[in-house]
Amino acid sequence: MEYIFKNIGSLIRAERLRRGLTQTELASHVRMPQSQLSRIEKGANVSLSTLAEISRALDLEPMLIPKRLLPAVNHIIGYTTSGDPEAQRPPSLVSHEED
Incomplete structure (x- = not known):
């Protein structure tokens, strides 16, 4: 199950970078600490509500x-x-x- 969170984190990071955003900018947009976003990008467990917020901010559709x-x-x-x-x-x- 850990690989799923690592994959999600990698995809979030790739899209954030593609859009030219820093972790601080994205974290601010979704109202979370930059340190939490960093942990998510490194593969930490992420709740569905948090994933939905990040996805919305990056114009992604989780499915x-x-x-x-x-x-x-x-x-x-x-x-x-x-x-x-x-x-x-x-x-x-x-x-x-x-x-």
Whole structure:
């Protein structure tokens, strides 16, 4: 379970940095001590309400994804955020039969 919190923390940190925010700025925006945000980014346990506040501040949408869809979702996320116009098209989540 610890890896989930580390992953969440890493994603929060990456998005914060992408937006050019310091820990102090983001922490102030969500009304928490900078030290608490630092612990969260390092993988500390985070409550759902705190995660929701941080997500809202960073314009992120937390969600539960079925494990069977993770490869497709990760591929789509990589495709849309890579910035590489030559990146491979994401796979279809629904197979289409030919008429």
